[in-house]
Amino acid sequence: MLKLNRRDRGNVAILELGGRLMGGPDSDHFTREIKNLIEQGRVHVVVDLSGVAWVNSSGLGLLIAAYTSLKEKGGGLKLLNVSRRIEQILQVTKLSTVFEAYTDEEAVVGSFPKGGA
Helix, strand or coil, X not given: CCEXXXXXXXXXXXXXXXXXXXXXHHHHHHHHHHHHHHHCCCCEEEEEEEEEEEECHHHHHHHHHHHHHHXXXXXXXXXXXXCHXXXXXXXXXXXXXXXXXXXXXXXXXXXXXCCCC
């Protein structure tokens, strides 16, 4: 079961995930949350993966879809607290060249443009 907690820091929404990031019914909550954020004009999103034990190809697909949707609206999706195991998956799939990953919340929040959405 994928757990999701949202909190906001200025114009940046932080989604704290827990459990396993995989496709299927558990992922619907994540997809709905991204759509809700876009509808609210909140297009700067950080996905905190510190509580995620495992990501499969469907989970990577969810992140890519969210990244693409946010990018199309002039925003972005960045990763926070990527475990060594998930970092290796991102490197093997070359997704480490797509996603910006941070270990410090202040740094990732500060990496987005200020003001507005």
